[in-house]
Amino acid sequence: MTNYLEKSVKEINELLKNKKIKPIDLVNEAFERIENNSELNAYITLNKEEAVKKAIELEDKEVDNILFGLPIAVKDNIVTKGLRTTAASHILENFTPIYDATVVEKINKNNMIIIGKTNMDEFAMGSSSRTSYFGAPRNPWNKTKISGGSSGGSAVTIAANDVLFALGTDTGGSIRQPASYCGIVGMKPTYGRVSRYGMIAFASSLDQIGPMTKNVYNNALLLNVIAGHDDKDLTSSRKEVEDYTSLIGQDIKGKKIAIPNYFVSDIVSKEIKEKLENVIELLKEKGAIVDYVDMKYLENAVTLYQIIAMGEASSNLARFDGIRYGTSYEDPNGIYDLYVKTRSNGFGKEVKRRIMVGSYLLSGENAKIYYNKALAIRDDISKEFKKVFEKYDYIIGPTTTTTAYDLTDPMDDPSKSFMDDVLSIPVNMAGLPGLNLPIGTSEDNMPIGMQIIGDKFTEASIYQLAAFLEKEIDFCGGVKYE
Amino acid sequence: MKKVLTKEEVLHVADLARIEVSDSEVEKYQEELGKLLSDVEQINMVENYDDERLIAPWTEETKLREDSEGTMLNPKEVIENAPRRAGNYIAVPVVISENESEGA
Numbered sequence: 001m002t003n004y005l006e007k008s009v010k011e012i013n014e015l016l017k018n019k020k021i022k023p024i025d026l027v028n029e030a031f032e033r034i035e036n037n038s039e040l041n042a043y044i045t046l047n048k049e050e051a052v053k054k055a056i057e058l059e060d061k062e063v064d065n066i067l068f069g070l071p072i073a074v075k076d077n078i079v080t081k082g083l084r085t086t087a088a089s090h091i092l093e094n095f096t097p098i099y100d101a102t103v104v105e106k107i108n109k110n111n112m113i114i115i116g117k118t119n120m121d122e123f124a125m126g127s128s129s130r131t132s133y134f135g136a137p138r139n140p141w142n143k144t145k146i147s148g149g150s151s152g153g154s155a156v157t158i159a160a161n162d163v164l165f166a167l168g169t170d171t172g173g174s175i176r177q178p179a180s181y182c183g184i185v186g187m188k189p190t191y192g193r194v195s196r197y198g199m200i201a202f203a204s205s206l207d208q209i210g211p212m213t214k215n216v217y218n219n220a221l222l223l224n225v226i227a228g229h230d231d232k233d234l235t236s237s238r239k240e241v242e243d244y245t246s247l248i249g250q251d252i253k254g255k256k257i258a259i260p261n262y263f264v265s266d267i268v269s270k271e272i273k274e275k276l277e278n279v280i281e282l283l284k285e286k287g288a289i290v291d292y293v294d295m296k297y298l299e300n301a302v303t304l305y306q307i308i309a310m311g312e313a314s315s316n317l318a319r320f321d322g323i324r325y326g327t328s329y330e331d332p333n334g335i336y337d338l339y340v341k342t343r344s345n346g347f348g349k350e351v352k353r354r355i356m357v358g359s360y361l362l363s364g365e366n367a368k369i370y371y372n373k374a375l376a377i378r379d380d381i382s383k384e385f386k387k388v389f390e391k392y393d394y395i396i397g398p399t400t401t402t403t404a405y406d407l408t409d410p411m412d413d414p415s416k417s418f419m420d421d422v423l424s425i426p427v428n429m430a431g432l433p434g435l436n437l438p439i440g441t442s443e444d445n446m447p448i449g450m451q452i453i454g455d456k457f458t459e460a461s462i463y464q465l466a467a468f469l470e471k472e473i474d475f476c477g478g479v480k481y482e
Numbered sequence: 483m484k485k486v487l488t489k490e491e492v493l494h495v496a497d498l499a500r501i502e503v504s505d506s507e508v509e510k511y512q513e514e515l516g517k518l519l520s521d522v523e524q525i526n527m528v529e530n531y532d533d534e535r536l537i538a539p540w541t542e543e544t545k546l547r548e549d550s551e552g553t554m555l556n557p558k559e560v561i562e563n564a565p566r567r568a569g570n571y572i573a574v575p576v577v578i579s580e581n582e583s584e585g586a
Contacts (some may be wrong), residue, residue, distance in 0.1 A: 356498075
């Protein structure tokens with residue numbers, strides 16, 4: 001097997017430009033790697049035929065950008081024209097979209113090559129990817145452990161070195177948490193930075209698409225491509241897209257960093273806290289100012305998330321009715337029967353539970369008691385973050401409270417998957433950007449990650465700190481960022 | 483605060499969600515939904531908030547898009563994605579039965 005995909009993006013780009021290699025070499029290598037790692041179950045659908053076709057087409061084209069010809073994996077809740085998109089659900093098992101998501105149009109326009117659709121929790125509902133109709137992906141660090149979720153397959157395929165780029169989606173931590181469990185870099189951009197058009201909606205006021213990569217530099221390159229306003233998503237921002245690599249390499253001396261006390265409280269395991277303390281020492285040594293701060297409402301974030309996410313999900317998933325697309329119950333006795341039988345057969349346990357709770361929370365007077373109240377307190381959380389960002393450049397903390405747990409751990413506690421995201425959820429509540437950076441490994445050799453949170457639209461500055469730490473911290477023998 | 487749903491409440495939310503719950507599943511859902519609803523009850527512990535606010539996750543001014551010609555989905559492809567079709571239409575099972583239409 002060749003090893004082009006272990007080189008830096010700049011090196012690969014040079015090789016392509018100088019005609020030393022062709023895009024097809026990268027595509028063939030990616031599929032060979034995926035094949036060798038097939039037991040990781042990172043993919044639901046491979047796009048082999050089309051990827052090869054596209055690679056050959058690109059041979060006649062000029063190498064016009066740094067991501068030209070590079071294979072990319074796309075989470076299976078992002079629609080791809082002509083390529084099966086299931087959201088890991090039985091109800092969409094045979095669904096082939098008739099249009100591309102805006103992010104997919106953008107990666108196609110940059111002549112990246114979609115290699116396949118990655119495994120995930122059904123409709124992104126879960127934190128271990130074990131709710132997938134297609135079986136759970138496995139963590140490449142230890143195949144008996146979960147990948148995290150919901151963007152588990154994307155995290156796995158990056159960690160396993162199958163491809164250099166993947167897209168994930170993050171509603172309560174679904175990019176950052178699997179990135180942390182698999183030891184990769186994952187960014188949830190500011191709400192509105194990336195168009196959600198063509199993402200199969202889970203909780204529309206929280207969902208955001210983002211890049212998942214092995215290193216910080218590649219992550220910023222992919223955000224450069226997918227960010228920007230889109231007429232098809234009215235919540236997408238008109239704010240100008242920056243070059244997100246522009247601050248990478250700059251010093252962080254004098255930067256002010258806050259750590260909420262809640263993020264280092266007893267809910268976090270001892271070894272994760274120790275690794276974070278090492279980072280804090282390093283930051284101080286390099287001239288950053290680090291303070292511990294109190295923030296109100298952080299401990300309420302999971303409750304708010306449960307109300308908002310399940311409420312919005314129950315409304316969003318009402319569209320799966322067996323009429324317009326997707327699987328449909330064969331022999332219904334009238335239309336109500338069609339809805340009920342299609343949905344009962346098509347959705348998995350976790351999804352059904354969440355839709356039912358969401359329906360309860362939004363029904364009649366309950367909407368006022370729960371949903372409206374949750375929105376009001378959500379606003380308070382945003383204000384708490386705003387206050388901190390008046391004085392500080394960054395908020396940091398661990399991404400998760402533990403490292404990846406066993407695939408066989410019980411799934412009978414319906415609250416567990418929410419609690420796994422206790423540290424990542426506040427970021428979605430406030431619509432902020434947040435990034436997972438690997439900072440070390442545990443005693444049982446599983447990755448540990450830290451979260452870097454910035455004020456809205458400060459992704460470039462988050463990459464600056466992340467790249468600085470990436471260079472200083474010896475994770476996995478060190479990573480080069482260019 | 484532990485929240486307990488009655489069997490009737492479980493069947494009611496299942497109906498709202500258009501999901502079938504069999505007799506043998508009711509108890510399991512009573513427990514599981516009850517657990518999640520006990521979690522969300524914690525919201526009533528939060529004090530000092532003002533619930534008269536209208537909030538949206540998005541603070542930028544929304545603008546209408548330009549009124550210009552664009553591409554739209556191909557109707558043929560849209561219809562072809564439907565599980566049941568009748569010519570250029572999406573077919574659905576009977577919505578109002580004969581009895582109901584007679585006002586029975």
